[in-house]
Amino acid sequence: MDESGGSGQPRSGNDRATDRHEGQPPRTDPSHPEATPDTTGSGPAPEEQAPAEDAHGRDTGAKPSDASDSSGSPDGSVSPGVSGTPDPPAGRAPAAPRGRTEASSGNTGGGAGTGAGGPRGPRRPKDPGGGLLMGRPFGVPVYVAPSWFLVAALITWVFGGQLDRVLPELGAARYLVSLFFAVAFYASVLVHELAHTVAALRFKLPVRRIQLQFFGGVSEIEKEAETPGREFVLAFVGPLLSLVLAGVFYLAMSPVEPGTVPGVLLAGLMISNLIVAAFNLLPGLPLDGGRMLRAVVWKITGTPMSGTVAAAWVGRALAIAVLIGLPLLTQTGALGGDPEDIGGMDTVTDALLAAILAAIIWTGAGNSLRMARLREHLPELRARALTRRAVPVETDTPLSEALRRANEVGARALVVVDAEGEPLSLVREAAIVGVPEHRRPWVAVSGLAQDLTEGMRVSAELSGEELLDVLRATPATEYLVVEDTGAIYGVLSAADVERAFVRAMARPS
Numbered sequence: 001m002d003e004s005g006g007s008g009q010p011r012s013g014n015d016r017a018t019d020r021h022e023g024q025p026p027r028t029d030p031s032h033p034e035a036t037p038d039t040t041g042s043g044p045a046p047e048e049q050a051p052a053e054d055a056h057g058r059d060t061g062a063k064p065s066d067a068s069d070s071s072g073s074p075d076g077s078v079s080p081g082v083s084g085t086p087d088p089p090a091g092r093a094p095a096a097p098r099g100r101t102e103a104s105s106g107n108t109g110g111g112a113g114t115g116a117g118g119p120r121g122p123r124r125p126k127d128p129g130g131g132l133l134m135g136r137p138f139g140v141p142v143y144v145a146p147s148w149f150l151v152a153a154l155i156t157w158v159f160g161g162q163l164d165r166v167l168p169e170l171g172a173a174r175y176l177v178s179l180f181f182a183v184a185f186y187a188s189v190l191v192h193e194l195a196h197t198v199a200a201l202r203f204k205l206p207v208r209r210i211q212l213q214f215f216g217g218v219s220e221i222e223k224e225a226e227t228p229g230r231e232f233v234l235a236f237v238g239p240l241l242s243l244v245l246a247g248v249f250y251l252a253m254s255p256v257e258p259g260t261v262p263g264v265l266l267a268g269l270m271i272s273n274l275i276v277a278a279f280n281l282l283p284g285l286p287l288d289g290g291r292m293l294r295a296v297v298w299k300i301t302g303t304p305m306s307g308t309v310a311a312a313w314v315g316r317a318l319a320i321a322v323l324i325g326l327p328l329l330t331q332t333g334a335l336g337g338d339p340e341d342i343g344g345m346d347t348v349t350d351a352l353l354a355a356i357l358a359a360i361i362w363t364g365a366g367n368s369l370r371m372a373r374l375r376e377h378l379p380e381l382r383a384r385a386l387t388r389r390a391v392p393v394e395t396d397t398p399l400s401e402a403l404r405r406a407n408e409v410g411a412r413a414l415v416v417v418d419a420e421g422e423p424l425s426l427v428r429e430a431a432i433v434g435v436p437e438h439r440r441p442w443v444a445v446s447g448l449a450q451d452l453t454e455g456m457r458v459s460a461e462l463s464g465e466e467l468l469d470v471l472r473a474t475p476a477t478e479y480l481v482v483e484d485t486g487a488i489y490g491v492l493s494a495a496d497v498e499r500a501f502v503r504a505m506a507r508p509s
Contacts, residue, residue, distance in 0.1 A: 010370065030035070061418065122145070140197050140207045142190065155182040166264055177261055184265070185272050186212055188245050192276065195219040197243040199234045211478035215360060216276075223465075224375065228299040228307070235291035246270050281297035284315030286364025308372035315365030323358035327351050370505075375465075377504035382463040386500055387481045387490035388412040393445050400440035413491030415480065416449045422489055425449035426478045450476070457482055460489040471497065474492045 062412025100306035131143040159178040163170060170177065172292045196219040200207050208220040225231040249270035256263045281289040290311040300309035330350045390413040393402040402414050414427035450456075460481050462470060471479065471494065481489040 020259065083271045110305065112316040128210060131213075137194060138197060138201060140201075140210055140212045143212070145211055145213035148186065148212050151214055152179065152182040152186070154187065163264065167261065169257070169263070173366040177265070181265055181268055184269055186217075188242065188269065188273050189217045189276070191245060192238045192242050192280075193219045195237040196221070196234060199237045203230050203234065205234075215356075224304070225295075228295040228304075231298065232292050232295035232306075235288040235348075237296065237340050238288050239277040239280045242273045242280065246273035246277065249273065252343055253389045267395060283311070284361065284365065285311040286315060286361065287318075290315050290365075305372050305376060308368055312365040312369045312372075315368070316362055319358040319362035319365065322361065323354050326354035326357070374505060377501075377507070378464040378468070380464075380504045381467055381497060381500055383467050383481055383492055384457055384460045384463075384489070386496050387460065387492050388496070390415045390425070390488065393427075394419070394446065395424065395446040397445050398432040399435060399445055399448065400437075402427070402445050403432075403440065413478070413493075414445060414449075415488060415491065416445055423452060423480055425451045426491060428477060429493070450478070452480055456480055457490055459484065467497075 063171055102340060131145040131148070134142045134144055136142065156175055156178040159181050160175045163174040163177060167174065188214060190210070193212075197207050197210060200219070200221045205225065206222045208222050211218045211220070221234075225234050250268050253263060253266045253270065256266060258267075280287050283293040284290040285294065285308070293314060294304070294307035294311040296307070297310045298304045301307065318495075327347070327350045331347070389409070389411040391402070391406045391411040392407060392415050393405065395416055395418070406412065406414060413429075414432075415423050416425045416427060417423050425446070427449045428444050435443055435448070453474060455470075456476050456479050458467070458470055458479045458481050477494050478494040479494075481492050483489050
């Protein structure tokens with residue numbers, strides 16, 4: 001194909017890919033976008049364009065769907081007293097997965113996550129939000145989700161009933177003590193999450209936010225650990241801190257009278273932190289123990305995907321075990337209490353709690369598998385392969401004339417340039433479609449163009465997560481793709497990237 005496009009216009013990404021793949025000849029497939037110029041003069045319309053393909057005729061990727069954060073990473077976690085890694089993260093990128101590969105760890109005991117929180121779209125706000133902002137320790141925003149207040153009320157009510165049996169003299173004041181316990185418990189969860197966050201920052205992994213929510217905490221770590229050793233450490237530090245806190249509360253009980261309010265509170269916090277640590281160490285995703293198992297299998301097999309698959313299926317087995325086993329353990333008195341004292345309401349409550357926990361673990365394990373597959377396909381998203389051929393036009397060129405030039409050479413995008421050929425703006429596809437055909441000779445392309453900002457210039461060499469990060473940083477519908485020399489290569493449409501992402505995710509691993 002003519003490198004100049006016949007009239008000084010840049011080649012498309014598909015042209016270059018064809019040249020570089022073992023000297024294959026230019027594509028002549030009539031279904032290929034470069035071989036079927038628009039003859040209607042209607043200009044490029046993203047909804048009607050065939051998805052971009054690489055030089056071998058393979059689809060280059062697919063559209064992201066709302067997955068991570070979330071929880072996002074190959075290991076997701078959201079579970080009470082649990083630390084894990086629900087799938088990102090990944091926020092959205094134009095045609096990108098959620099929050100880049102976002103990782104998040106959700107758990108009542110806290111947790112850490114890394115990965116693509118599921119794919120998300122292009123516009124990720126600078127402030128992730130997620131509830132009431134409580135502070136920014138280590139520069140990471142900490143949010144309390146609205147669901148936390150529901151749990152705090154539930155803990156206050158349940159713990160208040162227990163206090164009535166242990167310290168009946170408290171009267172109504174027992175609920176104030178119970179509320180203090182609820183806040184202190186979630187402060188422990190926050191410490192668990194901060195352990196994951198500090199470890200992630202130590203490994204130079206960006207942390208989007210920490211969120212305290214219904215069943216614990218979520219640390220949204222936006223990238224995956226580079227080695228299985230780091231993955232293991234990142235997962236282990238959460239339960240380790242919970243064990244340390246349990247030890248601190250145990251030591252604090254020594255000088256305190258057992259039957260007093262401080263004694264009951266310290267005992268409750270010690271036991272709750274032990275439960276959080278033990279539950280999080282269970283070897284299945286999205287729990288921290290699942291991430292540790294993933295790291296071990298990753299180390300043995302040499303592939304992170306193998307570790308994710310193994311830990312995710314163990315996580316699903318755990319979900320079934322919790323659904324069936326927790327009510328049985330309660331009924332038999334194995335968890336404490338006299339089985340004869342367990343009434344019908346207690347049975348319903350235990351079954352409901354088991355169902356919620358099982359659903360959280362099962363969903364987190366599934367999200368982990370999806371996010372792992374997302375990462376596996378990310379390299380298929382290449383700016384050079386997805387770029388549309390573009391034709392340069394000057395600012396006062398009528399739209400009809402610009403479209404005629406584009407159709408002549410099979411281009412699917414318009415770049416407005418100055419007299420020296422320097423790109424000034426990109427003509428928006430949606431704007432072209434909105435101009436009736438009889439008006440196009442009287443409408444200049446400059447009136448339909450979007451001025452180029454620095455963030456809208458994309459290197460033709462970008463691919464995978466690096467490409468998605470660049471697109472996410474500057475949300476737009478089209479981007480100018482340039483060579484390392486600064487020469488125009490073509491135009492990248494966010495819609496094309498999304499379609500490529502969806503197709504990549506649809507293909508089996």
